[in-house]
Amino acid sequence: MATTDDKPRGAGAVLRVEGLSVQYGALVALHDVSWSVAEDEILGIIGPNGAGKSSCFAAVTNAVRHGGNVFLDGGNVSSVKTFDLAGLGLRRTFQQNSFFGELTILQNAVASIFRDFSTDLATSLFAPWREIATSRHAEREAAQLLDFFGIPASYHHRLPGDIPYGVQRLLSVALAYGTGAKALLLDEPAAGLSGADMKKLAEVLINLRKRRLALVVIEHHMDLIMSIADRIVMIDQGAMLASGTPAEIQRHEGVREAYLGRDE
Ligand SMILES: Nc1ncnc2c1ncn2[C@@H]1O[C@H](COP(=O)(O)OP(=O)(O)OP(=O)(O)O)[C@@H](O)[C@H]1O
Ligand SMILES: [Mg+2]
Numbered sequence: 001m002a003t004t005d006d007k008p009r010g011a012g013a014v015l016r017v018e019g020l021s022v023q024y025g026a027l028v029a030l031h032d033v034s035w036s037v038a039e040d041e042i043l044g045i046i047g048p049n050g051a052g053k054s055s056c057f058a059a060v061t062n063a064v065r066h067g068g069n070v071f072l073d074g075g076n077v078s079s080v081k082t083f084d085l086a087g088l089g090l091r092r093t094f095q096q097n098s099f100f101g102e103l104t105i106l107q108n109a110v111a112s113i114f115r116d117f118s119t120d121l122a123t124s125l126f127a128p129w130r131e132i133a134t135s136r137h138a139e140r141e142a143a144q145l146l147d148f149f150g151i152p153a154s155y156h157h158r159l160p161g162d163i164p165y166g167v168q169r170l171l172s173v174a175l176a177y178g179t180g181a182k183a184l185l186l187d188e189p190a191a192g193l194s195g196a197d198m199k200k201l202a203e204v205l206i207n208l209r210k211r212r213l214a215l216v217v218i219e220h221h222m223d224l225i226m227s228i229a230d231r232i233v234m235i236d237q238g239a240m241l242a243s244g245t246p247a248e249i250q251r252h253e254g255v256r257e258a259y260l261g262r263d264e
Helices: 053-060 082-087 105-117 121-126 128-148 165-177 195-210 222-228 246-251 253-258
Strands: 013-024 027-038 041-046 067-072 090-092 183-187 214-218 231-236 239-244
Touching (some): 013 053, 013 214, 027 041, 027 053, 027 067, 027 214, 027 239, 041 053, 041 222, 053 067, 053 183, 053 214, 082 090, 090 165, 105 128, 105 165, 128 165, 165 195, 195 214, 222 246, 231 246, 239 253, 246 253
Parallel strands (some): 041 214, 041 231, 183 214
Antiparallel strands (some): 013 027, 013 067, 231 239
């Protein structure tokens, strides 16, 4: 589909959610939340602790029972299982780092690439030489993946626990991205980061956007999200309080009261 510089919001949306709601027992964690994100766009999601941001990602990826609908490339994927959604190109990270602690950085990246290629059993059983060739190929791809995410070769043969925390955060995003994604949901990628590490993460996210990815980023660091997001959605107590450009969000009276005023 042709896009223009002044495309209307939501036009050509890669990922669109409509009326999402999540309930844990009697607690309504999310109520009637709708947003969309197009390729080559970063949508920020902000809101105070407990606002329902992570629940929103859980609903989008069908990891929790939810109301409302999720559309990927225009198709309704509301009841597609989490694993299959990843196969369709909708992937996410979690607030906590997630990788295999006993595998090296490179092996972790290889694992994410194999996950995406999902080499089938028949290939490994009947054509082991092809499997080896694929492994070598995966290792090369893995090194390139790490390189794209700015993870130096000097770290590739170390364990995740032995590399700086800032690099661990980048690794989590790299592993979720794997061989590529259409829509990538990042839950507080900058948690615990500051200064140079945060700047590096911002650069990586902007480079990802250039790959025509649709990015949705939950973030508490206002400076970061205001500088990289094209649009921002603010969630408060499970409901959408506002949405707009970073400048509009910063001016929004309700947002200032609910969140910005209380931030660091
Ligand atoms: N699995 C669960 N079972 C019961 N309640 C939950 C569960 N997960 C989250 N909640 C509750 O739902 C509400 C929304 O939580 P959620 O984790 O979505 O918020 P959040 O905006 O991501 O917060 P934070 O900024 O602290 O990560 C909170 O009141 C939380 O305690
Ligand atoms: Mg959360």
